[in-house]
Amino acid sequence: MLRTAFATLFVLLGCLLAGPAVAAFVLVEEITDQESYLDAVAPLADDPEVRTAVADQLSAAVDGSVPEAARQLVDQSITSFVESDRFRPTWVELNREAHPQVLGLLRDDGGGLAVEGDAVVLDLGVVATDLKARFVADGVPLADRIPEIDAQVELMSGPAVRQAVPSFELLEQLSIWLPVAAIGLIVLGLVLSARRGTTLVVTGFGLVVVMLLMVLARWFLRSELAARSPSPELAGPFYDALTSTLSVVLWVVCAIGGVFVIVGGIIAQRASRRAR
Structure with a gap:
């Protein structure tokens, strides 16, 4: 009985660690590696909400620099560009430049984070420059006289990110050791148990409960991040993109449980029959 009690304690500790272990292992790889980050956010270029938000920001920045009579044509040109195939590679480059900001914000590295208002900023100035040439080609009146356009989108605020991921640096440090510790405790408990069938059931229930709690936490933090960010229509899809792999892994581990x-x-039923 004492062996089984210790075994149950070990597997329960392993299950408790399994939640943060999965989050650390998946999120650190997804966010710190630039190519993985870009692979995650690149599909957002096809998201209607993202396209609309970018088009609105560009229109707001450009409209003040063109005659009022030409604004409708300008808005049409911007919408046409954002909905074209040319937008996707531009979007990827914007996020390539923003990736160091994301890391700096998560690591609370103020020295390496050149942003305004403690927020991750997508600089749309390059896009606006390309659009100026497009306006000239589309025949927008006085398009060649449009001055340099400063267009930025505040994506995620520092306080909102730090509330969603309070200690990313700690996750980075434990991204290897947490999974090893969780698996080690569960395996040790199963090996030590005198009633492995029952212990395996406890392990399964523990994993299911912890993974479901992690899924709920992901959903709650998503709503909090979007509500507290300056551009919720962008912050929400970004959060979904960066945690989509985590969501899949959580459900896989839940299924394993x-x-x-x-x-x-x-196993427990067979052992009971043999005992009788």
Whole structure:
């Protein structure tokens, strides 16, 4: 009985660590590696909400520099550009430049973060320059006289990010050791247990409960981040993109926990029959 009690304690500790272990392992790889980051956010170029937000910001920045009679044509040109195939590579380059800002904000590295108002900023100035040439080609009146356009979108604020991910640096440091510790404790508990079927059931239930709590936490933090960010229509999709892999892994581990419950129940039933 004492062996089984210690075994149960070990697997429960392993299950508790499994939640932050999965989050650390997946998020650190997804966010710190630039190519993984770009692969995650590149599909946002096809998101209607993202396109609308970028088009609105560009229109707001450009409209003040063109005659009022030409603004409708300018807005049409901007919308046409944002909805074209040319927007996707431009979007990727914008996020390539923003990636160091994201890391600096998560790591609370103020020295390496050149942003305004403690926020990640997408600089749309390059896009605006390309649009100026497009306006000239589209025949927008006085387009060649449009001055240099300063267009920026504040994506995520520092306080909102730090509330969603309070200690990213700690996650980075533990991204390897947490999974090893969680797996090690669960395996140790299963090996030590005198009733492995029952312990396997406990492990499965523990994993299911912890993973479901992580899913709920992801959903709650998403709503909080979007509500507290200066551009919620962009912050929400960004959060979804960067945590989509985490969501999949959480459900996979949850399913593994369900398998453990079923297999453990079968083993425990057979052991009970042998005992009788």
